[in-house]
Amino acid sequence: MSWNGIFYNKLMESYNDKLNYGGVSGERLAARLAALSEIGLTADKGSNRPGYSLEEKQAKDMVAGWMEDAGLVVHHDEAGNVFGRLAGKHNHLPAILSGSHVDSVPNGGHFDGPLGVLAALEVAQAWKDKGYQPEKPYEVVIFSDEEGARFNGGFNGSEGMMGLGSLEEKMKLKDSEGVSFEEVLKKVGLSAAQYPEAKRAKETIEMFVEVHIEQGKRLEKQNLPCGIVTGIAGPCWLEVTFTGEAGHAGNTPMNDRRDALVAASEFITKISTLPSAVSDSAVATVGKLHVEPNGVNVIPGKVSLYVDIRDIHKEPRDKLIEKIKQTGEEIAANHGTTVAYYETMRVSPVPIEEKTQELMEEAIRSQGLTPSCLPSGAGHDAMVVGEEIPVAMLFTKSVNGVSHHPDEWSELSDCVQTVHVLKSFVEKLQQGE
Ligand SMILES: [Zn+2]
Numbered sequence: 001m002s003w004n005g006i007f008y009n010k011l012m013e014s015y016n017d018k019l020n021y022g023g024v025s026g027e028r029l030a031a032r033l034a035a036l037s038e039i040g041l042t043a044d045k046g047s048n049r050p051g052y053s054l055e056e057k058q059a060k061d062m063v064a065g066w067m068e069d070a071g072l073v074v075h076h077d078e079a080g081n082v083f084g085r086l087a088g089k090h091n092h093l094p095a096i097l098s099g100s101h102v103d104s105v106p107n108g109g110h111f112d113g114p115l116g117v118l119a120a121l122e123v124a125q126a127w128k129d130k131g132y133q134p135e136k137p138y139e140v141v142i143f144s145d146e147e148g149a150r151f152n153g154g155f156n157g158s159e160g161m162m163g164l165g166s167l168e169e170k171m172k173l174k175d176s177e178g179v180s181f182e183e184v185l186k187k188v189g190l191s192a193a194q195y196p197e198a199k200r201a202k203e204t205i206e207m208f209v210e211v212h213i214e215q216g217k218r219l220e221k222q223n224l225p226c227g228i229v230t231g232i233a234g235p236c237w238l239e240v241t242f243t244g245e246a247g248h249a250g251n252t253p254m255n256d257r258r259d260a261l262v263a264a265s266e267f268i269t270k271i272s273t274l275p276s277a278v279s280d281s282a283v284a285t286v287g288k289l290h291v292e293p294n295g296v297n298v299i300p301g302k303v304s305l306y307v308d309i310r311d312i313h314k315e316p317r318d319k320l321i322e323k324i325k326q327t328g329e330e331i332a333a334n335h336g337t338t339v340a341y342y343e344t345m346r347v348s349p350v351p352i353e354e355k356t357q358e359l360m361e362e363a364i365r366s367q368g369l370t371p372s373c374l375p376s377g378a379g380h381d382a383m384v385v386g387e388e389i390p391v392a393m394l395f396t397k398s399v400n401g402v403s404h405h406p407d408e409w410s411e412l413s414d415c416v417q418t419v420h421v422l423k424s425f426v427e428k429l430q431q432g433e
Helices: 003-013 026-037 054-069 114-130 156-162 167-171 181-187 192-198 218-222 260-271 314-334 354-366 381-385 412-429
Strands: 073-076 082-086 095-101 138-143 205-213 226-232 234-243 283-292 302-311 338-346 373-376 391-396
Touching (some): 054 082, 054 114, 054 138, 095 381, 114 138, 114 205, 138 156, 218 226, 226 354, 226 412, 260 302, 260 314, 302 314, 354 412, 373 391, 391 412
Parallel strands (some): 095 205, 205 391, 226 373
Antiparallel strands (some): 226 391, 234 338, 283 302
8 A cells, every 4th residue: 555545544543523524524634644745755654845845845736736626826925935815705804824834854744834734724625615705815824944954944934924034144054965045945946036025014914823733742641632822932042161171081180170061060950940930831951062072081171052941931031041141150150160152043932912812712612622721832933923923823732742753643633623623713713803
């Protein structure tokens, strides 16, 4: 049997077909997830569709075909984003956008991204099958290059639409094979010079709603198919360098050392105790460390490490950054070393408006489900769009919290429940101004 067939059968295995109502079809969603999973399939049965690759383009073209089948008018912008638009009865009103991305990390999974795009499409398709036309225009969107697997950055599609991020900086980007941003775009029929034209007037969008897999275990622990995202954490990456003095491990007495690694170790241990003091959702992680000279018999003279600091609220997040810096200085002084900081990234967290969360709660209750709220620790296109436009996010339960891995999985019944909630939410949005 083909991979497509195996994947489809696995999805259907435990599907509760009572969830096929209101025009929503689990079989159709499964068939589409399965068809996409074949594009860029790896030896481990994972997905390899880097941003702006031919595989990503092939996936976009496949979905664009389905958009047309669903009666949507397809438009490609200069950043490679794809929009499928359904006219509203009042078509001059700002549109409701929903979607995600179809690129992946190397050897990633088949749900991170595609589920958000196909859930948004399923809503439009269900409406078409039931002859429903929304009051406001509705657009299914595929953002380019969300994961950043190619340029270590990501969000090049959503940043293009929002007019964020400088083209000058992007022009300096090179992928691991040394291919420039300009050349990469050219290979998929885009032009870097025209990239800024992707910028869209904010007034044309009322809200962006993104469905995404949770990539964590909170919903699984509560046995819920989907949950309301309360905010998207803004990451800050702090490069921290402790400088002491290298020396011979045998000939330097213990009381005459300025060991950069001892200082760094104390710092790392201390960091893990700091986030809970500022907020329930704050986190800080040291995941990368570089020791110099890195010899068995040499006292470490210099240690560089990276702290990833996040929270969905800006104030506590910024307070935590300051607290971490202060702690580093105290520890450095105690060990006779110096410490220097360099921020490589500081993105503002995106809170999700209270009234949006309440509407999502109503949508969840309307499906007979229990509402549950959770923060998003990871960045998403909604984080970029949310800098200037109201956003909502809905997480679907991930099996074992696995993601960015071929084993990434969400049960089809949970995915379809999420589609129903999304559909109900977007229908509720029609009643507003
Ligand atoms: Zn994603």
